[in-house]
Amino acid sequence: MPFASTRRFRLFCLLLGALPPLAAAAQAPAAGPPAKAGAAKPAAKAAAKPDVAKPVGKAGAKPTPPDARYRAGKALLDQGQYAAALAALEPLAQPAARFAHAADAAYLAAVANARLRQWADAEQLLNLLRAEYPAYPALPEALLLQGQVSLEQGDYDTALKTLGAIPAGKLDAERDALKAAYLPRLNERATWQRLLRRSPDDAALARAYADRLAAPIGFGTEADRPQLDALIDKFHLDRARYAGALAPRPVAHAAAHKTSYNVAVLLPFELDDPSWQKLRKNQFVTDLYAGLRLAQDSLQRAGHPVQLFAYDTGADTLKLKQVLALPELAGMDLLIGPVYKAGARLLGRYAQEHQIVCVNPLSQDGDLVLDNPWHFLNSPSAATQGRLAAQFAAAAFGIGRPAVLLHEDARDETAFADTYQATFEALGGKISARRRFNPDADESLAAASTGLDLAGAGHLVVASDSRKAGPYFLGVQRSAPAAARPPLLASGAWLDNPRLDPGQLNGPGTYFVQPKFIDEGAPGYRRFRQLYLQHQHLPPSPYAGQGYDLLLFFGAALAQFGPAFQPPLATEGAAPGAVFQGYDYPNGFRDNQVVPITRLDGLDVRVVK
Numbered sequence: 001m002p003f004a005s006t007r008r009f010r011l012f013c014l015l016l017g018a019l020p021p022l023a024a025a026a027q028a029p030a031a032g033p034p035a036k037a038g039a040a041k042p043a044a045k046a047a048a049k050p051d052v053a054k055p056v057g058k059a060g061a062k063p064t065p066p067d068a069r070y071r072a073g074k075a076l077l078d079q080g081q082y083a084a085a086l087a088a089l090e091p092l093a094q095p096a097a098r099f100a101h102a103a104d105a106a107y108l109a110a111v112a113n114a115r116l117r118q119w120a121d122a123e124q125l126l127n128l129l130r131a132e133y134p135a136y137p138a139l140p141e142a143l144l145l146q147g148q149v150s151l152e153q154g155d156y157d158t159a160l161k162t163l164g165a166i167p168a169g170k171l172d173a174e175r176d177a178l179k180a181a182y183l184p185r186l187n188e189r190a191t192w193q194r195l196l197r198r199s200p201d202d203a204a205l206a207r208a209y210a211d212r213l214a215a216p217i218g219f220g221t222e223a224d225r226p227q228l229d230a231l232i233d234k235f236h237l238d239r240a241r242y243a244g245a246l247a248p249r250p251v252a253h254a255a256a257h258k259t260s261y262n263v264a265v266l267l268p269f270e271l272d273d274p275s276w277q278k279l280r281k282n283q284f285v286t287d288l289y290a291g292l293r294l295a296q297d298s299l300q301r302a303g304h305p306v307q308l309f310a311y312d313t314g315a316d317t318l319k320l321k322q323v324l325a326l327p328e329l330a331g332m333d334l335l336i337g338p339v340y341k342a343g344a345r346l347l348g349r350y351a352q353e354h355q356i357v358c359v360n361p362l363s364q365d366g367d368l369v370l371d372n373p374w375h376f377l378n379s380p381s382a383a384t385q386g387r388l389a390a391q392f393a394a395a396a397f398g399i400g401r402p403a404v405l406l407h408e409d410a411r412d413e414t415a416f417a418d419t420y421q422a423t424f425e426a427l428g429g430k431i432s433a434r435r436r437f438n439p440d441a442d443e444s445l446a447a448a449s450t451g452l453d454l455a456g457a458g459h460l461v462v463a464s465d466s467r468k469a470g471p472y473f474l475g476v477q478r479s480a481p482a483a484a485r486p487p488l489l490a491s492g493a494w495l496d497n498p499r500l501d502p503g504q505l506n507g508p509g510t511y512f513v514q515p516k517f518i519d520e521g522a523p524g525y526r527r528f529r530q531l532y533l534q535h536q537h538l539p540p541s542p543y544a545g546q547g548y549d550l551l552l553f554f555g556a557a558l559a560q561f562g563p564a565f566q567p568p569l570a571t572e573g574a575a576p577g578a579v580f581q582g583y584d585y586p587n588g589f590r591d592n593q594v595v596p597i598t599r600l601d602g603l604d605v606r607v608v609k
Contacts, residue, residue, distance in 0.1 A: 066092055066097065066099045069088050069089075069091075069092060070088070070089070070092055070099070070101055070104075070105060072088050073085045073086075073088030073089035073092070073105070073108065073109075074089075074108060076088060077089075077108055077111065077112055080115075082112040082113075082115040082116050083112075083116060085108070085109075085112045086109055086112040086113060086116070089105045089106075089108050089109040089112065090105070090109040090125070092105035093105040093106035093109050093125060093128065093129075094128075095132050102132075102133065103129060103132075103133035103136040104138075106125050106126075106128055106129040106132075106133065107125075107126075107129055107136070107138060107141070107142050107145075109125050110122045110125040110126045110129070110142070110145060110146075110149075111145065113125060114145065114148070114149060117152075119149050119152045119153050120153070122145075122149045123146065123149050123150070123153075126142055126145065126146040126149065127146075129142055130142065130143075130146075140166045140167060140170040140171050141171070143162055143163065143165055143166045144163070144166060144171050144174055144175060144178065146162050147159045147160075147162045147163040147175070147178060148178055148182070150162060151178070151182040152182075156183075156186060156191060156195060157194070157195065157198070159182075160179075160195060160198070160199055160202070160205065163175050163178070163179070164199070164202075175204070176203075176204040179202075179204040179205060179208060180204060180207075180208060183204075183205065183208035183209075183212075184208060184211065184212060186212070187367055187370035187371055188366070188367055188370070188383070188415070189383065189419070190383050190386070190415060190418035190419040190422055191418065192209050192212065193418075193419075193422035193426075194418055194422065196209060197422070197425075203235045206231045206234070206235045206237075207231075207235065207237060209231065210228055210231045210232065210237055210242060213227075213228050214228070214241075214242050228242060257559075257562055258333070258562075259305070260305040260306065260307060261305075261306045261307070261333040261334065261555070261558045261559070261563070262306070262307050262309060262331065262332045262333050262334075263306050263307065263308050263309065263332065263333065263334045263335075263336060263551070263555070264309050264311060264329055264332040264334070264335050264336065264337075265289060265292060265308055265309065265310045265311065265336045265337060266311045266313045266320065266323060266335065266336065266337035266338050266343075266347060267285050267288065267289060267310070267311075267312070267313060267336075267337050267338060267339065268282065268285060268312070268313050268314055268315050268338060268339060268340065269282065269285055269286075269289075269310070269312040270282055270312065270314060270315060271312050272312075272314075283541075284541070284543045285339070285543075287540070287541045287543040287544040287547070288361060288362075288543045288544065288546060288547040289310065289547060290532070290535070290536055290540075290544050290547065291532075291540070291543065291544035291545060291546060291547025291548035291549075291550075291551075292308060292336070292547040292548070292550070292551045293308065293535075294528070294531055294532055294535060294544075294547075294548050295547065295548045295549075295550070295551035295552045295555065296308055296551060296555075297531075298531070298548075298552060299551070299552065299555045299556070299559075304555055304556060304558075304559035306334075306551070306555050306558065309328075309332070311323045311326075311329075313337065313338050313343060315340065316342075316343075317342050317343050317346055320338060320343045320346055320347070321346070324346070324347070324350050329350075330354050330356075332356055333356070333357075333558060333563040334356065334357055334358075334359070334554060334555075334558060334563065335347060335350075335351055335356055335357070335358040335359070336358075336359050336361060336550065336551070336554075337358075337360070337361065338360075339360075339361065339362050339363075341363070341365065341368070344360050344363060344365075344368050345368065348360075348368060348369070348372050348374075348375040349372075351372070351374040351375055352372050352373075352374045352375065355374060355564070356374065356563065357374055357375075357376065357554075357563065357564075357565065357566070358374060358375050358376070359376045359377075359378055359550060359554055360375070360376070360377050360378060361378045361546060361547065361550055362378070362379065362543075362546065363377055363379065364377070364379050364380070364381050364382045364385075364412055364591075365377075365381065365382070365411075365412070366381030366382065366383045366384065366415070366591050369381075369590040369591060372590075373566055373588070373590070374566075375590060376554075376585065376590045376591070377590065377591035377592060378546060378549075378550045378592060379515060379516070379546075379591065379592055380515045380591055380592045380593065380594065380595045381415070381591040382411075382412040382413070382415040382416045382419075383415045383416065383418070383419040384419075384589070384591050384592075384593060384595065385416055385513055385515055385595050386415065386416035386417065386418065386419035386420035386423065386463075387419045387420070387422075387423045388593070388595040388597075389416075389420060389461070389489060389513045389595070389597065390419070390420045390421075390423035390424040390427070390429075391423060391427070392489075392511075392597050392609050393424065393429075393459055393461070393489055394424060394427040394428075394429055396487075396511070396608075396609075397458050397459040397487050398458060399424070399427060399428045399429035399430075399458070400458065401456065401457060401458030402429070402430040402431060402432035402456075402457060402458060403424060403429060403430070403431050403432065403457060403458055403459050403460070403461060404431075404432060404433045404434075404452055404453075404454065404457045404459075404460045404461070404486070405417055405420060405421060405431050405433070405434040405435075405461045405463075406434075406435050406436075406437065406448055406449075406460070406461065406462045406463070406464075406473060407434075407435075407436055407437075407461075407462070407463035407464065408436065408437060408438070408439055408463060408464045408465075408466065408469070409436045409437065409438055413463040413464060414436070416463045417434065417436075417461075417463055420461060420463070421434060429458075432453060432456070432457060433452055433453070435447070435448040436448070437464075437469070439464055439466030439468050439469040440466075440468065445468075445469065445472050445473075449472075449473065449476045452476070454476070454477065454479070454480040454484070454485070454486055455480050455481060455484035455486075456484075457486040458486060458487075459486045459487040459488070459489060460473075460477055460486045460487070460488050460489070461488075461489045461490075462488070462489075462490045462491070463491065464490075464491060465491050465493035467497050467498075467499055468499075470490070470491075470493075470494040470497045470499065470500055471497070471499045471500055473490075474488070474490075474494075474500065474504060474505075485509065486509075487509040487510070487511065488509060488510045488511070489511050489512075489513065489597075490510070490511070490512055490513070491512065491513060491514075492512040492513060492514025492515070492516070492517060492598060494512060495512060495514070495598075495600065495605060502600060502603060505600045506600045506601075506602065507599075507600075508599070510599060510600065511597055511598070511599050511608065512597070512598045512599065512600075512605075513595065513597060514596050514597070514598045514605075515592075515594075515595050515596065516542060516546075516580060517580065517581055517596040517598055517605065517607065518542065518545065518579060518580060519581075519607075524576070524577070524578035524579065525545075525578065525579050527578070528540065528545065528548055528578050528579050532544060532548075545579035545580065546579075546580075548578065548579055549577045549578055549579045549580050549583075552577075552578055553575060553577065553583045556575075557569060566588075569585045570585060570586060570587055570588050570589075571586075573586070574593075574594060577594075580594075581594050581596045581607065582594045596609070597609040
């Protein structure tokens with residue numbers, strides 16, 4: 001190898017059992033004197049690719065020979081001057097440079113990018129290395145680094161595939177150490193299940209998942225015990241290590257009750273912009289808060305007073321951070337908000353640090369509440385909807401014939417589909433075809449529906465709220481002979497699609513996953529509508545209903561159990577809602593587990609589960 005001095009550098013980067021992963025490496029250079037203070041800051045990225053590496057030559061001088069630039073780049077890398085090293089090495093890695101050690105230059109430039117935390121640039125160089133120099137002797141080390149780059153970017157599927165390409169017997173300890181360092185960061189149950197399904201013999205993956213299930217604040221429940229036992233037996237894990245895992249958790253004593261509770265509402269009211277465009281855009285926020293205020297009145301009449309304190313968080317995290325710096329916020333008993341993902345994560349961390357329950361009013365992202373017992377979703381997550389829908393399908397349609405699963409290529413629909421497939425297959429069913437599509441592209445819709453064996457399918461699932469996808473895939477289902485037409489399980493949004501006639505959706509073979517189903521004939525909803533009309537002189541929107549139900553449920557929990565009400569909620573069972581179908585947070589789940597499955601009966605929508 002022509003870069004013997006860098007082998008020490010490579011081992012420093014990759015021996016994760018004793019050293020930190022590359023995520024922290026910008027603060028810990030591999031060799032030589034410490035890196036300058038600004039080496040790991042974002043500004044380094046702008047300096048990463050100057051036209052000429054400053055240490056190599058002076059203005060007006062003859063071009064530095066490639067060998068000299070290569071040696072200089074290696075020296076800069078060893079000294080922790082990663083941006084300068086990258087500038088010297090990256091041009092030499094390109095095939096057009098025709099440099100004898102181009103493969104080495106590509107690998108070292110990728111290391112420099114990784115040290116600067118420029119993961120996408122590192123990945124491009126490693127892809128170049130694998131494509132242009134497949135006979136590179138140090139390819140296993142390059143694959144190991146590329147696996148870590150993918151892990152840093154959250155692409156676990158690609159990471160495990162890349163690490164699996166390392167020849168057996170090469171870098172086994174480093175590969176397992178890499179997985180042990182990064183896999184515990186994975187919080188999405190559906191992704192874990194998919195990885196285990198694709199890599200059933202990966203001992204490091206199995207051990208990491210067993211540890212994840214058994215973590216004190218992990219997502220493992222008693223229902224996961226069979227899978228945990230199977231992993232212990234298959235991979236000869238230490239059974240004593242998991243002896244107390246997944247046992248029912250003890251109920252903590254409720255905090256002392258108060259006569260009134262303080263609730264902070266952190267929403268993007270954006271009051272500094274009174275334009276009609278902004279008011280129209282933020283109407284959902286206004287409706288949500290109006291529902292909260294109406295619930296406050298209802299709780300007051302029921303003898304459970306709460307005080308609402310509204311804070312305008314704006315549309316970015318800067319204003320939210322200013323709100324979180326207010327001393328009074330730490331004395332609240334409940335936090336509600338915000339509605340944007342970046343702010344939701346920020347408030348979730350604040351809630352955990354100050355041990356105040358925080359409820360996100362609208363999000364369906366289950367990742368927000370994993371590993372945080374102080375963060376709840378008012379709604380069922382997309383993954384929970386997929387799991388409960390699959391359980392319904394297995395019971396209603398059977399598992400004798402395979403299902404066809406179609407879904408949008410958006411995040412929520414993919415999470416739904418991942419969990420649906422994992423659950424249906426765990427129950428003994430099979431998915432004969434799974435396809436994703438872009439609902440705005442006709443060619444994508446056509447590709448998703450081409451060649452489907454609907455006549456042989458037990459049921460068809462379409463995960464999409466798109467107004468275009470609904471009529472298209474309903475037509476696909478109807479194209480099958482009536483006698484062999486599979487039942488359809490679709491999004492409840494199809495019922496509000498003006499492009500679909502109720503007559504098309506009526507019938508015993510069409511069902512809808514409808515987490516926000518409202519029974520407008522129920523007494524609770526009629527009472528809510530009457531009160532809302534009295535206060536607002538307008539009919540309520542679904543957002544107003546969400547605010548109303550949210551505060552009624554969590555306000556009652558405050559009154560009954562005090563501010564630390566998580567343990568009682570885990571054992572209380574489902575509670576009906578006034579507007580929607582109800583709330584349930586069993587066994588430590590922190591997203592609502594009530595997901596109605598409905599069907600159209602004439603012109604009435606009825607809950608079947």
